[in-house]
Each structure stands twice: as structure tokens, then as C-alpha cells.
Amino acid sequence: MAGHYTTASRRRIQEFLRNNCDRTVTVADIAFHLKETGNEVNLTTIYRYLDKLSGEGSVIKYAAEKGSQAAYQYVENGKKCDEHLHLQCVRCGCVIHLDCEFMGEISKHVKQDHGFTLQCRKSVLYGTCQKCTQRQKDS
Amino acid sequence: MAGHYTTASRRRIQEFLRNNCDRTVTVADIAFHLKETGNEVNLTTIYRYLDKLSGEGSVIKYAAEKGSQAAYQYVENGKKCDEHLHLQCVRCGCVIHLDCEFMGEISKHVKQDHGFTLQCRKSVLYGTCQKCTQRQKDS
DNA sequence: ATAATTGCAAACACTTTGCACCTGT
DNA sequence: ACAGGTGCAAAGTGTTTGCAATTAT
Numbered sequence A, B: 001m002a003g004h005y006t007t008a009s010r011r012r013i014q015e016f017l018r019n020n021c022d023r024t025v026t027v028a029d030i031a032f033h034l035k036e037t038g039n040e041v042n043l044t045t046i047y048r049y050l051d052k053l054s055g056e057g058s059v060i061k062y063a064a065e066k067g068s069q070a071a072y073q074y075v076e077n078g079k080k081c082d083e084h085l086h087l088q089c090v091r092c093g094c095v096i097h098l099d100c101e102f103m104g105e106i107s108k109h110v111k112q113d114h115g116f117t118l119q120c121r122k123s124v125l126y127g128t129c130q131k132c133t134q135r136q137k138d139s
Numbered sequence C: 001a002t003a004a005t006t007g008c009a010a011a012c013a014c015t016t017t018g019c020a021c022c023t024g025t
Numbered sequence D: 001a002c003a004g005g006t007g008c009a010a011a012g013t014g015t016t017t018g019c020a021a022t023t024a025t
Helices: A008-019 A027-036 A043-056 A102-114 A130-138 B008-019 B027-036 B043-056 B102-114 B130-138
Strands: A059-066 A069-074 A086-089 A095-097 A124-128 B059-066 B069-074 B086-089 B095-097 B124-128
Touching (some): A008 A043, A008 A069, A027 A043, A027 A069, A102 B102, B008 B043, B008 B069, B027 B043, B027 B069, B043 B059, B124 B130
Antiparallel strands (some): A059 A069, A086 A095, B059 B069, B086 B095
């Protein structure tokens, strides 16, 4: 496999991304985790690797989502994230893949009634997930 | 009306926002427009005023939407932008309010099938509008 | 051997803040 | 008169870049 070395740092970054594929993480999250586990990695390195992964399509980059930080999410192999929308909880950060039959109806409606061609990759719907809605009620 | 002075700069900023209520604009856009029309206003002033309007709810602020700049959109009086999603064209920047009956179905589905409570205010669906899709085909 | 990756420091871009001065009411 | 608005310069944040040193293949 040309043009791609495997290093310890990259393996650790990727591992962290994979372990958090149900939510988005920031560069700071990654850096913090690595430092905490005794393997500090320079921020620049993280940025560069994420850029690379994002170019390859194995992570999605959401511009400046959390406050003013960009958010990244690992795309599980085989998930066709270009074809469905994502719901993200503003409380816990978890991401739900809207990969159900209803997705087609949304695309269709938006196209037919509004002439709009959806690009799912960059679109995120915000709100609160079930757990967090429940938690909110309890408190 | 306490706590609110009307100044020439603010009037001009608001006018520009209103004239562009069908798209999002950045602080740079506003500054450029004002300068061009011979009424240069300090960036700080624009930021502060937008913050204020955004607090009042008369503009929606989308964090770092265009590149790394925040995008702002004027909310027409009476538009209940909290209750419907917005579609934004990645080419021309125009914004379509999804304030049709179908909106209810989306909320309902997302709630019933995914336990997710939508927050429309911050959610934007990206894609290409009819005009731009056409333009793309032509070229 | 050599192409790719890394860390550091510096540069960048956008935004925010402190403060003295000005303006609308 | 005085609450509120403005501009400037400086500080803050997150991200990117150039370069020399290091490492995986």
C-alpha cells in the first residue's frame, strides 16, 4: 500500500476514532485521550492525520461544530453515510444514522416539492436523543 | 424602548440583513457591503450587533458555516424558524424554509422511530437548489 | 535509501475583550 | 446626564504551514 505508513500514533488515533464512532470528537478530545493514556501526540500530527482520513472518506469532518472546534466522526466500514442524514444530540453528542426507509421520503419530498438535491454528508440535524430527553425530564 | 439605541450603523447593518434574508451572510460580507457603500463600520461593532440580534432571536447564527466564518441569517418577522428546517444551497448560499406540511412528518418520524427531539434552529440541510442544479447540468 | 511522518515554532484567520471616547435618548 | 454604542489595539482560539529531524518501508 503506497503512500501510507503505519505508526503508533496513527494506530492510536484511529483506535480512538473507532471506539467513538457513535459520536463526533474534536482534535482536543483526541489529544486529551492520548495524553491521558500516556501517549501524547502533537496537535499538528492529529490535524494532519484527520485531514488525510477525511480525504480518504473514512472520517467525516463537520466544520466548527462544537463551539468553534471542528468535529470528526469515524465512518464504519460499509456505512454509506453519504446516503442518509445524521441526527446529533446536543447534550451527549451521540450520532444517530438515519438509514431507514423514511430517508428516501425526505430526499424525495425535498427534491420534488422544493427542487432541492440533498447532500447528506455535511448535513446534521440537531436535537436531543431519547436518553437525554428522559434525563431532562427527570431532573 | 429601554436598552436599545438606534444608530446609523445599526440601521445599515439591519437593512443589509433584511435585503439578504433569503441567504446567510458573514461578518465579512456585511463589512464589505458597508465599506463599498461608503459607510465603513468596525468589525467589532458588527460582531457585537449580530450577537445582540442573535440573542433577541431576529437573526440565526450558524457557527462557522462558510469556511471558518460564522454565518448569520435574518429571520423575517413572523417566520417561525424554530419550527421548520432550513435547506441551504452550497453553491449560491440561498436558504429555503421547509415550512410545509411535510415538516411535521419529519419531526414525527424522527421522534417516534428514533426517539429524537428535533431542534430546528441550528439544523441545516445542505445540497443544491433547483437553479444551481440546472446550472450544473448546463455547463 | 527514500518517501512519508513528526514536532516545533511561527504564521493565520476569525472572534472576543478592555478601555477610552462618542452619541442617542 | 447617562446608559448605551463605537473604534482601536491587544489578546484569544482553533487551525495551518515551513522546515529540519526522525521513522517505516
